[in-house]
Amino acid sequence: MRRITPARFPETLAFLMRRRALSRIGAIGALAFSQQIHSTSYPEQRQRIVCIGGALTEIIFEMGAQSCLVGVDSTSTFPKEASLIAQVGYARSLSAEGILALAPTNVIVTEEAGPPGVLRQISAAGVGVEVLDSGHRYEGLIQRIVRLGRLLSFESEAAILIERLNLEWNQLQASSLTHSVIVATPRRVLFLFAHSSSRLMAAGTQTGAHAMIEYAGAINAISEYSGYRPLTPESLVSARPDLLLMTDHGFRALGDLTAVLQLPGVMHTPAGQHQHIIKMDASLLLGFGPRLPLAVKRLKSEFMDAFIS
């Protein structure tokens, strides 16, 4: 037997260390190998839809076509039953294989969905990818319902839904005439989008928030730019909003009403001085789904409460 001389010993130790490290790499490999492959078998249906976009999922539920849905994205949070359907992740970072594994006949997406390469891969696999525009108008909503009804062969249900929405919408338009008599000058509303107190964004023109503010009979306090831009305290003060509109999520990110009032600049606006700050669920406010008339109605009554009192 050969003796291990002291000079050789460290090298042997190093070799053992290497072997230990290598065996650890091997253990990870074994883990990957033993991992159960996810598979599910579904009963045959006439249509299997993966729907990317909260508003589109809402329309499908409203038409009573939810049995066609086999997958939705993470923005599909309403109605609650949507959370029982398989989640395919965030609309902007979809996975081609994950979606194809659900064996869909059609994938319905809004313009926001992506990455574009993944959508291309899905349609190359022979699955129809339908891109529905996400225009922030009432007319756009009706067009989306018509297209969805045609795609899912739920035309009559779509027609009933449209009729109901038109009725609600027309009532809303009629009531706005009476309201505009009460509020003589249009009020300025600023939509504040907050991740945290250090990252405030305001909605400019050509945004969903802008359209909602106008539908509810007020005007957007920001008209200088389009899209969402970071808001500085100075531009907040110079925008002179009579009311701050926020999402529930943003309000919670900041804390409470006093935290919002303490944001730099807020106390120097009419909105801050009169504590005119209202919050609303983001998917209701900005979704432009079948709850659009409801959202406008609620927003309008909130505006009324704030301005008339």
Place this chain on the structure above:
Amino acid sequence: MKLVFQRYKNPTFFLSLLLVLIFGLCALRSGAVEVNWNHWSKLFAFGHSLLFSEGVTHPLDGETYVLWYLRIPRVLLGVFVGASLGLSGALVQGLFRNPLADPSLLGVTTGAACAAALTIVLISKQSMLFSFEVRVWLLPFVSFMGAFLTCMFLNIGASWLMPGSIAGLLLLGIALNALGVAVIGFCTYLATDEQLRSLSFWTLGSLAGANWTIVPGLGIVLVAVYLWCRTQAQQLNALNLGEATAASLGVLVPRLRWTVSVMVALLAGVSVAFCGVIGFIGLIAPHLARAFVGADMRALLPISMLLGALLMLTADTLARTIVIPAEIPVGIFTALLGGPFLMLLLHTKRHRVE
């Protein structure tokens, strides 16, 4: 042949190669869609017509399609990108004689991403001017130029500002990195909603864009650079002894620096162009390799390439299988796997010192 094997008589090389193969097979096996042997055999039956008649409507059904057009290119892209990052990391560390050097720390990958972001924001409005082929290769070329210019600037700037100082080089790299991040930030500010979508794909890093157009391209670049590196390994070894010593041994140091910079830019630029910025592998792979085979560049270059591929493959497989049918950004897993490995390595080294 004997010469080739003598160079790799260390068993680590074959072991890593074997591990890459095994992990590759595991990665091919796992995914959202279940694939069995029938689909493989069908793929082999069609293989010939697939390889030689590109663009014809595919005769493949669901699972076989997923295998051929989604999973195989993705696994190959993972291997190639991981290998590119590992190799470029080893080259950068050798070139700058610093264990902290890494394409992403020195701003090389940020330079590439920055050039690509500028292209997306400034040129995409006129994108109709270019044909489809030009547009596919425009971004890789631009990001290569971004990476190359950053490398050159580092080379020239560092030797002019603080000659021979490693700290100066690192600080310059960090400054360039910050500059690149600022330009990318400005681009996201200017970008329209649509451009923002392609920008976020870039800055996050993902292998989701894998297809049969980019995989062979990246493979050719990788093999070419690797073959060239093998001829330069001894010169890099000499450079490790210091510039003056290397010069006295007959190494043309300035020329070596230029050529290695071009190679690093090529590897980093092309992989950033196809997958966005994926950090950490360029730093961690050479360190792991050095723990196994020591600092000899002849062994270090291939091993860090293989270990980079291994890390990338594992990270991407985890990223796309854990939350089926959704996907997690791969960067999370490269750091999650690499971080503990680096700590383990430091721990081992500490023992040796004692």
